[in-house]
Amino acid sequence: MTDFHVAQMNVAKLRAPEGDPLVAEFTAGVDLMNELADRSPGFVWRLKEEDVDLAALGIQPAPPEMIATMSVWESLEALRGYVYHSTHLDYLRRRREWFVPGESAMVLWWVEAGRIPTLRDGLQRLALLGAEGPGPRAFTFRQPFPAPELSRP
């Protein structure tokens, strides 16, 4: 049994706001991909738009083109399986049709099993990755770091 789960946050800028024909195929796939994630092995939790109250968090609402995902998985392998070894890969392959290059970022970090990260946690980890590059507290698929050792009595 693992004591740590891996959390993921991704932000990206669409070429046009949701509802625009330019990004229609992407928008049409969002629900499909979310449902696929929900039933993928090792899936723990994901942020749902309706659960986010930016005002209550004191976070400035992002422009309508900015989209974000945040989720928690039992292991890096489980997350990798969903991201790269499922039909999700085909959406990733086509991301330049829908997203502005250089305006997206993804960060991974370890959370204690059972703990659900907040939007603020995710944004902080993204900022950390941007400022310091991959490290034990904010990393990427290409440069992962092992889960911390739990100190035991």
Added chain:
Amino acid sequence: MTTPDHLDDLDAVTALADRVRRAAYRAVADAAPDPAGRDEVAEALGVGRTLAAFHLDKLVDAGLLEVSYARRSGRSGPGAGRPAKLYRLSAAEHAVSVPPRAYRSAAELLAEALERSGAEETLYRVAEEHGRKAGPEPDVTTLLTGNGYQPATREDGRIELRNCPYHRVAEQFPPLICGMNLAMLNGLLEGAGLADEWCARMDPAPGRCCVTVSKNKTN
């Protein structure tokens, strides 16, 4: 050629210098995704079981094959016999170039630059054009084999590709490299004159190429 890593790679590659052993390696590769037993390798090579086992175990020592044990008959319990020793290709890669070259590092830097600048679509176009140049070929299996893939037709008629020609760099940059591969395969089919009948699509799974080739739906 002087670092310990290079010498290990050289050892692994020289383990294939023997003709029979190379044929044993190929027999195991051909059995994928299933592992191969000593008997079937012996049969494929037309040699005795003991000689086949000798070469297979030499390939294991060299790190080119991995061993697992399983009962092959599906029987279990008393009387089922000992589990058979089975062989499959090791996931480790060995590259030897003389003099040493670092094309893998170059590929990774190029891939990262393409991603960062958002030039994926250009890569896909280049790959498709490159694929088209391969020219006419009426047989899809010959086309795929001739271009470095290991096609295997499944029961539903889909052709899976058992190898990933870009494995190391594809693991680092999956959307980019698998997208490139998809474009290249569709280019190959088009250049071969097979695009009316066959189509490559993204169909990811671990342990094989993330692109499969299937028949176009016809009425």
